[in-house]
Amino acid sequence: MKIALIQQTNTANRAENRAKLEKNIHLCAAQGAELIVLQELHNGLYFCQTEDTTVFEQAETIPGLSTEIFGKIAKELSVVIVLSLFEKRAAGLYHNTAVVLEKDGTIAGKYRKMHIPDDPAYYEKFYFTPGDLGFKPIQTSVGKLGVLVCWDQWYPEAARLMAMAGAELLIYPTAIGWESTDTADEKQRQTEAWFTVQRGHAVANGIHLLSCNRVGYEADPSGVTNGIQFWGNSFVAGPQGEFLAKASNENEENIVLEIDLKRSENVRRWWPFFRDRRIDAFGDVTKRWREE
Numbered sequence: 001m002k003i004a005l006i007q008q009t010n011t012a013n014r015a016e017n018r019a020k021l022e023k024n025i026h027l028c029a030a031q032g033a034e035l036i037v038l039q040e041l042h043n044g045l046y047f048c049q050t051e052d053t054t055v056f057e058q059a060e061t062i063p064g065l066s067t068e069i070f071g072k073i074a075k076e077l078s079v080v081i082v083l084s085l086f087e088k089r090a091a092g093l094y095h096n097t098a099v100v101l102e103k104d105g106t107i108a109g110k111y112r113k114m115h116i117p118d119d120p121a122y123y124e125k126f127y128f129t130p131g132d133l134g135f136k137p138i139q140t141s142v143g144k145l146g147v148l149v150c151w152d153q154w155y156p157e158a159a160r161l162m163a164m165a166g167a168e169l170l171i172y173p174t175a176i177g178w179e180s181t182d183t184a185d186e187k188q189r190q191t192e193a194w195f196t197v198q199r200g201h202a203v204a205n206g207i208h209l210l211s212c213n214r215v216g217y218e219a220d221p222s223g224v225t226n227g228i229q230f231w232g233n234s235f236v237a238g239p240q241g242e243f244l245a246k247a248s249n250e251n252e253e254n255i256v257l258e259i260d261l262k263r264s265e266n267v268r269r270w271w272p273f274f275r276d277r278r279i280d281a282f283g284d285v286t287k288r289w290r291e292e
Contacts, residue, residue: 001142004033005255007234007247009216014044022073024254029077031256035142037082039214040150040175050222051126059088062099067107075105080140082147084173096128098147098173100138109138113149121179121225135161143168143261150174159201168261170201174213177230191231199241206268208259209237215252239267
């Protein structure tokens with residue numbers, strides 16, 4: 001199967017961002033991509049650098065404008081598309097939600113981001129309620145997709161539960177970058193940790209992993225911080241954690257790549273981690289902390 005990741009810069013002009021995405025989706029489909037993954041909150045700027053109640057006006061219902069616009073594209077090109085949207089579920093109730101569109105333009109399923117960060121420049125708890133749909137893969141014509149979102153990528157439990165539920169791919173729409181005052185060494189440590197933890201999910205579960213990050217500089221509207229330089233580096237890892245493709249840390253890029261989902265079966269035969277799991281001794285993993 002051919003998959004694609006679209007790594008792009010964004011501006012405050014949401015219509016222009018969507019138009020650029022549409023152009024890139026067409027380019028990826030023309031190269032044979034059947035599954036196309038977009039970055040986290042791809043319609044606009046990463047607005048969580050500040051806490052601003054007017055931003056809630058950007059939220060949309062699902063189904064809504066974006067599922068209609070991208071649904072038409074998915075149907076026209078006969079591709080599966082993974083969206084990342086600011087969902088308005090009800091007044092005062094919002095989620096960071098990934099939506100999977102089927103090749104006929106219909107909604108195959110959605111996933112609401114479970115792990116919500118609250119750090120300087122990443123004030124997501126102000127905007128998003130933690131997801132309540134669980135870790136359930138979404139069945140599509142191209143396979144069973146284990147869709148998670150950004151901060152979820154640091155949690156091995158999320159990847160494991162998706163794999164245990166039969167996910168054939170792990171997919172992470174992402175928005176992560178450096179604060180400009182970080183030292184070069186610190187930037188490298190952060191990026192390497194990001195690669196390492198996700199490649200570890202691929203290895204531990206014997207599964208391909210697709211991570212699609214945004215790229216480019218976005219200023220902090222409040223001026224409190226120096227903004228975020230999103231580090232790009234979107235990548236595809238194989239079931240042994242091997243890099244199959246990787247974008248740059250500064251340029252807009254489309255990754256289009258053919259992957260072999262049958263490889264997971266072979267890797268799991270060589271490395272039978274699921275066979276050897278000590279599920280009889282894992283009960284404490286559901287506790288916040290284990291006191292001695």
